[in-house]
Amino acid sequence: MHTLSDRAFTLSIWGAAALGAAAFLWLLGDLAWHGMAHLSWSFLVSEPLNAGRSGGIAPILVSTLLILAVALAAAIPLGLGAAIWLAEYTRRSGALGRSIRLSLDVLAGIPSIVFGLFGNAFFCVFLGLGFSILSGGLTLACMILPIFIRTSEAGLSAVSDDWRHNAAALGMTRASVLWHVLLPAAAPAVICGLMLGIGRATAETAALIFTSGYVDRMPESLSDSGRALAVHIYDLSMNVTGGDSAAYASALVLIVLIVFINTGALALSDRWLTRRITAT
Amino acid sequence: MNMPGPEPLVTYTIGGIESGPPCCEPVPHLRIANLSIAYGSATVLDNMSLDIYKGCITALIGPSGCGKTSFLTALNRLTDLIPGAKVGGSVQFEGIDVLDPNVDLLVLRRRIGMIFQKPNPFPLSIRRNLELPLREHGIRHRDVLEYKIETALREVGLWEEVRDRLDSPALALSGGQQQRLCIARALVLEPEVLLMDEPCSALDPISSGVVEELIQRLCGRLTVIIVTHNLAQARRIANYAAFLWMKESVGKLIEFGQCRNLFEAPKHELTSAYVSGATG
Ligand SMILES: Nc1ncnc2c1ncn2[C@@H]1O[C@H](COP(=O)(O)OP(=O)(O)OP(=O)(O)O)[C@@H](O)[C@H]1O
Ligand SMILES: [Mg+2]
Numbered sequence: 001m002h003t004l005s006d007r008a009f010t011l012s013i014w015g016a017a018a019l020g021a022a023a024f025l026w027l028l029g030d031l032a033w034h035g036m037a038h039l040s041w042s043f044l045v046s047e048p049l050n051a052g053r054s055g056g057i058a059p060i061l062v063s064t065l066l067i068l069a070v071a072l073a074a075a076i077p078l079g080l081g082a083a084i085w086l087a088e089y090t091r092r093s094g095a096l097g098r099s100i101r102l103s104l105d106v107l108a109g110i111p112s113i114v115f116g117l118f119g120n121a122f123f124c125v126f127l128g129l130g131f132s133i134l135s136g137g138l139t140l141a142c143m144i145l146p147i148f149i150r151t152s153e154a155g156l157s158a159v160s161d162d163w164r165h166n167a168a169a170l171g172m173t174r175a176s177v178l179w180h181v182l183l184p185a186a187a188p189a190v191i192c193g194l195m196l197g198i199g200r201a202t203a204e205t206a207a208l209i210f211t212s213g214y215v216d217r218m219p220e221s222l223s224d225s226g227r228a229l230a231v232h233i234y235d236l237s238m239n240v241t242g243g244d245s246a247a248y249a250s251a252l253v254l255i256v257l258i259v260f261i262n263t264g265a266l267a268l269s270d271r272w273l274t275r276r277i278t279a280t
Numbered sequence: 281m282n283m284p285g286p287e288p289l290v291t292y293t294i295g296g297i298e299s300g301p302p303c304c305e306p307v308p309h310l311r312i313a314n315l316s317i318a319y320g321s322a323t324v325l326d327n328m329s330l331d332i333y334k335g336c337i338t339a340l341i342g343p344s345g346c347g348k349t350s351f352l353t354a355l356n357r358l359t360d361l362i363p364g365a366k367v368g369g370s371v372q373f374e375g376i377d378v379l380d381p382n383v384d385l386l387v388l389r390r391r392i393g394m395i396f397q398k399p400n401p402f403p404l405s406i407r408r409n410l411e412l413p414l415r416e417h418g419i420r421h422r423d424v425l426e427y428k429i430e431t432a433l434r435e436v437g438l439w440e441e442v443r444d445r446l447d448s449p450a451l452a453l454s455g456g457q458q459q460r461l462c463i464a465r466a467l468v469l470e471p472e473v474l475l476m477d478e479p480c481s482a483l484d485p486i487s488s489g490v491v492e493e494l495i496q497r498l499c500g501r502l503t504v505i506i507v508t509h510n511l512a513q514a515r516r517i518a519n520y521a522a523f524l525w526m527k528e529s530v531g532k533l534i535e536f537g538q539c540r541n542l543f544e545a546p547k548h549e550l551t552s553a554y555v556s557g558a559t560g
């Protein structure tokens with residue numbers, strides 16, 4: 001009896017895991033199947049022609065990376081600062097900290113179209129940045145900040161108090177405990193928050209259509225409008241008849257890009273961590 | 281708990297030592313008067329007064345929860361890190377009023393080091409663990425660092441064991457080695473007082489013996505206050521002993537005196553019952 005239910009349980013969790021993996025593989029397979037034919041080196045390095053039906057995605061790739069860079073450049077320092085403040089400088093049960101955490105959780109669940117409208121009103125119109133890569137990146141930063149702050153904060157709070165006490169007992173300042181001990185220990189959580197953010201940002205369309213726009217020319221500066229990959233895919237599959245294979249190829253590029261960025265982030269943090277452990 | 285007999289004295293000062301251990305000086309190093317500690321509204325230690333003698337080993341014994349750890353953390357102001365902790369009374373250390381809110385905590389904690397019950401090296405390399413507190417206190421010269429690190433590791437008998445792997449993670453060491461590393465980390469700052477909170481309780485008898493010998497070697501150079509539940513250990517290594525007990529869930533100092541007297545000729549019935557193993 002016991003072993004039977006045990007076996008059923010084991011079987012079902014394996015089944016669930018297999019199902020999840022299968023769904024992803026099927027998606028990837030489908031993308032590769034339809035997109036491979038269209039994918040080539042020239043697809044990556046040439047301008048789109050005929051509304052994207054032919055030609056490539058070079059300017060779109062560049063815009064995507066620029067938007068992402070702006071978003072991360074704004075979100076990482078702000079987010080880390082906020083997480084440190086929440087985890088280290090507010091009382092865990094204090095009213096202020098609690099209300100800020102609650103608002104961040106609410107913000108994290110807000111549909112991206114709302115961020116798009118906000119970004120348009122605030123960055124494009126109010127700050128006068130117009131439809132630009134800067135507006136798009138900053139809007140994305142707003143969108144990924146809540147989840148980035150909350151995961152980083154959770155990571156910091158999970159670091160054992162023993163180290164804080166040990167460090168204090170050695171007469172170390174709070175700042176150096178943070179830098180030398182707590183942040184490296186919380187790094188996995190911070191990186192995880194960052195990857196969730198990057199994933200969300202690169203997959204974003206709704207927030208970008210109203211902020212960075214959909215001009216598919218090569219951007220010359222951050223104040224130019226630029227079309228992100230996800231916007232391009234949306235446009236090709238919804239508005240452009242005969243754009244399907246280009247859409248598939250672009251989606252494949254997008255997935256590979258996300259995998260690359262995440263692996264890169266992991267490798268970087270690994271190197272940083274080993275350096276923290278041994279560097280002098 | 282209804283205990284007949286007179287209330288114990290609250291202030292203990294012992295005159296010159298005639299038969300005491302040679303390493304001790306009969307000079308008060310820490311003068312503790314009417315010390316009381318409360319967490320929120322719960323007083324856990326009340327009206328404790330005693331002198332800690334310079335260069336001596338003072339053992340603190342008593343049942344669980346009577347406030348021994350709290351007492352130690354009041355002496356290096358680690359209580360500041362605990363929300364709601366309040367410390368009253370006075371602690372004088374070499375002309376410094378330890379409980380003065382304006383006291384320089386970094387300097388105080390450098391002079392009064394602490395070893396915790398659970399070995400807690402930072403998640404860094406062995407070398408970095410020792411280097412970090414030194415750098416924090418402005419010691420940056422490479423040769424000086426090397427020299428101090430080696431000296432501290434030799435002192436705790438760890439040098440031969442780790443000299444070839446100074447750059448490997450400290451958390452890979454065994455529990456006993458980790459605790460000795462923590463002691464080295466405290467000693468490397470050359471403190472004048474060392475607070476030890478059950479430093480051997482997480483160790484096997486052999487490692488525990490190594491640490492015990494080490495503490496005995498410190499006698500004369502450092503003032504040591506050690507909390508221990510191991511009465512035999514207290515008896516072996518301590519010059520003075522203080523016995524704490526809970527009355528109506530408030531910790532009180534019942535008896536303080538030369539270790540031998542406390543164990544062999546206790547003045548108070550509670551002490552006598554505790555050291556003979558009848559209570560606690
Ligand atoms: N951070 C805290 N917040 C609230 N109460 C605390 C805190 N730390 C300790 N206490 C309480 O203070 C009392 C004394 O605790 P303390 O840790 O000083 O005892 P102890 O003598 O060291 O015990 P043990 O021998 O078990 O280590 C206990 O009743 C404990 O519950
Ligand atoms: Mg304790």
